[in-house]
Amino acid sequence: MRRLLIAGNWKMHKTVPEAVSLVRELKELLKDVKDRDVLVCPPFTALYPVREELKGSSIYLGAQNMFYEEEGAYTGEISPLMLKDLNCSFVIIGHSERRRIFKEDDELINKKVLSAVRHKITPILCVGETLEERESGETEKVVERQLKRGLRGISEDDEFVIAYEPVWAIGTGKSATPQMAQEVHLFIRGVLGELFSKEKAFQVRILYGGSVKPENAKSLLEMEDIDGALVGGASLKADSFSKIVKFEEA
Numbered sequence: 001m002r003r004l005l006i007a008g009n010w011k012m013h014k015t016v017p018e019a020v021s022l023v024r025e026l027k028e029l030l031k032d033v034k035d036r037d038v039l040v041c042p043p044f045t046a047l048y049p050v051r052e053e054l055k056g057s058s059i060y061l062g063a064q065n066m067f068y069e070e071e072g073a074y075t076g077e078i079s080p081l082m083l084k085d086l087n088c089s090f091v092i093i094g095h096s097e098r099r100r101i102f103k104e105d106d107e108l109i110n111k112k113v114l115s116a117v118r119h120k121i122t123p124i125l126c127v128g129e130t131l132e133e134r135e136s137g138e139t140e141k142v143v144e145r146q147l148k149r150g151l152r153g154i155s156e157d158d159e160f161v162i163a164y165e166p167v168w169a170i171g172t173g174k175s176a177t178p179q180m181a182q183e184v185h186l187f188i189r190g191v192l193g194e195l196f197s198k199e200k201a202f203q204v205r206i207l208y209g210g211s212v213k214p215e216n217a218k219s220l221l222e223m224e225d226i227d228g229a230l231v232g233g234a235s236l237k238a239d240s241f242s243k244i245v246k247f248e249e250a
């Protein structure tokens with residue numbers, strides 16, 4: 001069976017002291033959680049101190065983005081080797097904020113996904129439609145395109161995670177209903193079944209993201225094809241994030 005993965009995407013939040021104090025609290029609150037994976041994705045500046053603080057804990061460390069080259073003249077970028085050096089097990093790729101604000105397209109995202117798997121960092125490929133696309137009935141078309149282009153060249157043995165994040169649900173407080181999310185997750189699994197074997201499609205974890213909070217986490221995560229959550233706002237406080245991880249309602 002697929003193991004749940006609950007990931008916190010801290011986005012551009014937390015100074016080093018704030019980040020360290022957040023993980024210190026999380027370590028304590030989550031020390032008895034053994035049946036699911038927990039991941040934190042701090043900003044780059046806090047990766048090293050958070051890594052140090054996480055020593056001896058089962059909480060995974062991840063990054064929010066990376067460039068695909070190993071090194072070179074790429075001012076302002078961070079490479080997969082740098083992330084490996086810090087024990088990052090996961091990297092979020094193609095978040096809608098990167099697509100929209102930083103104009104990342106499927107081709108660039110695909111290069112990053114390929115580079116991540118080559119370096120044995122598990123990419124969390126984000127896909128999802130805008131409100132306009134949903135209202136014009138294009139959700140499946142958009143998600144299928146993002147998946148097929150983002151995963152081009154990925155093989156059966158590569159490890160990756162998909163995050164379905166409807167853009168209209170991110171940071172808006174308006175989450176998709178469990179049924180709405182389940183429908184798209186099932187569709188995503190179907191697309192994965194076209195690209196890979198049925199077994200592989202069954203094994204891949206598909207996270208839901210977009211206004212996940214303690215009040216709605218349980219109902220979302222109980223759906224058959226929802227294998228975890230990518231949490232933004234509610235991952236910034238130890239109390240709300242640990243409640244989501246443990247399915248405790250607020």
Ligand code: PGA
Binds near residue numbers: 009171173212230
């Ligand atoms: P949110 O963000 O939980 O604040 O809606 C989710 C995300 O962008 O990953």
